[in-house]
Amino acid sequence: MPEASSRVVKLAVIPGDGIGPEVVSEAEKVLDAATADSGIRFEKTAFSLGAGRYLETGDTLTDEDLDAIKAHDAILLGAVGGVPGDPRLKDANIERGLLLKLRFELDHYVNLRPSKLYPGAPGPLADPGVVDFVVVREGTEGPYVGNGGAIRRGTPHEVANETSVNTAFGVERVVRYAFDLAERRSRRLTLVHKTNVLVHAGGLWKRIADAVAKEHPDVAVDYLHVDAATIFLVTNPGRFDVIVTDNLFGDILTDLAGAVTGGIGLAASGNINPDGAFPSMFEPVHGSAPDIAGQQKADPTAAILSVSLLLDHLGLRDEAARVTRAVEDDIAGRDGALRTTSQIGDAIAGRLRA
Amino acid sequence: MPEASSRVVKLAVIPGDGIGPEVVSEAEKVLDAATADSGIRFEKTAFSLGAGRYLETGDTLTDEDLDAIKAHDAILLGAVGGVPGDPRLKDANIERGLLLKLRFELDHYVNLRPSKLYPGAPGPLADPGVVDFVVVREGTEGPYVGNGGAIRRGTPHEVANETSVNTAFGVERVVRYAFDLAERRSRRLTLVHKTNVLVHAGGLWKRIADAVAKEHPDVAVDYLHVDAATIFLVTNPGRFDVIVTDNLFGDILTDLAGAVTGGIGLAASGNINPDGAFPSMFEPVHGSAPDIAGQQKADPTAAILSVSLLLDHLGLRDEAARVTRAVEDDIAGRDGALRTTSQIGDAIAGRLRA
């Protein structure tokens, strides 16, 4: 395949803070192993971003950073965020200023979060059954837009508001993505919102889902309020195939789903711009866990599974499947023995080379 | 106690829709049994409210209804809401127009939701440990205020917004209630919000909790983002004692907590106006479940435990404790055999009479 052999993928790598650099090293190791014979060359640029950078320079994400990142084909991110309560970070909001800024500026309107309970993975449920679903979380609207404010701050008369913004444009494109995904999976789609309380936003989501559903008569659609959805996630997670939901509900449901499927040490995500106008970004769902940073205690599996999502996004479906398979095999062989972060990465990379 | 013997409690009873009337009957049965020798007389007025009433008259909650209800000392509510998708209810929003209207008009700023895993109760977790916490959910602010709207409705250019309103006044009073409750329990309080994203609302909650915490140096306080809180609810629910949180997060967490502690067939709640300016309202967390209505299939335990909360609120602590004890004993004796709604009510009432 001469064409493929000449393909270069420019990858921006943001190791970030805490355990970020450790898990990203392993993810890169696996990426290299998985693509060694593919003829594709990953040209990686590391970006120093996160709490560490902020403490050094006072910058969170400059226009130059953003422009440089935009010149890449995809992004691999570890985790960002400093030590909670660090007084030097009091005025920084790394989450909003960096992570959410990337998602918004790069129009990552699909936040894709697969939840699969791999055989052998530990989980809190007594009888989980088969769990294998994907949450399609909207990534650029809802209560995440940052359209809030406060008056009389710090006084007994303070009023602090947050506005959730939802557009037909924004909802339709993510709902369409979710239906297309459902067509390629088990053809079951669950819309999650809170239409009985958030009548305007919920009404918009419901009407659009109903309209798009008409174009997909073969997809079985149901609707759950977010509160009820959390119940099913622990009593009958097998009922889900594709869940489509708003930014905040998706945040909540995917952490819970991560816990149900073996912990967020295994939960991967893709922040995707399906139009390809901007690079998509792949990251573990977990945070920077500064308390265990640098100790080789972090599980790099979530970062490694994020590499699988990255490969899939780049059209390298075989390579993506091989990574997932290697992870699956690794998990199946876990016997509770402690392994370091790089031992896990080595083991998974080793399976790919074998 | 001559004083007690002359006490009359005016109780407004709203059986509501679906399984509401069935579970409320059993709750009343238990209330009567628990207070038979207390010298307190409950003067009950039934209010016909809910989807049924709406379909008959077109009314959801009139000013006259509201005035009449306000003249009572407390309210017992079953569940309200019609059959999902009933075209005749298309323009009704029973939840907003009735349930939330009551909570807002009666200034139920504390939505109290205990979560206890009773020995013998079925639950989805393999190893739940001891679970016994209370969620203090704010009831009159947040994204529930109904301050939303849409422009260009039904067009591709629709924008639908929802505004979460949070005030120092509203947050402080519920946070104080939660700290007082923690003082009477295990002195651990967890604030749940999403301060890293909802910086204005979250900032207000955090600052107020920090300030009130200073007045309670003996209460151990921690903070969790709502997404992380859902993880702990399934991996380590024993870590919680009192959770204080906003209206929407409280809605989500308490359904999940209900599932973890044996299902929402057991989850009780009180919508409380601690100032006593308005009657407080006690209701099971579950909905009207129209699909099983009238079949004596519903578990009245949540409604019965709501009676315990009602009694406690009225200062009848012994009676409240006896109801909880009777429920606990009943649950401990459950062997999976099917019982009708009234058989369960009879069994629990029987224990109180014994």
Ligand SMILES: CC(C)[C@H](C(=O)O)[C@@H](O)C(=O)O
């Ligand atoms: C860190 C935080 C801003 C982020 C979010 O809320 O989206 C995280 O929880 C996630 O799910 O990726």
Ligand SMILES: CC(C)[C@H](C(=O)O)[C@@H](O)C(=O)O
């Ligand atoms: C019915 C609905 C409006 C209500 C809520 O969201 O508060 C319910 O879910 C609850 O928890 O009592």
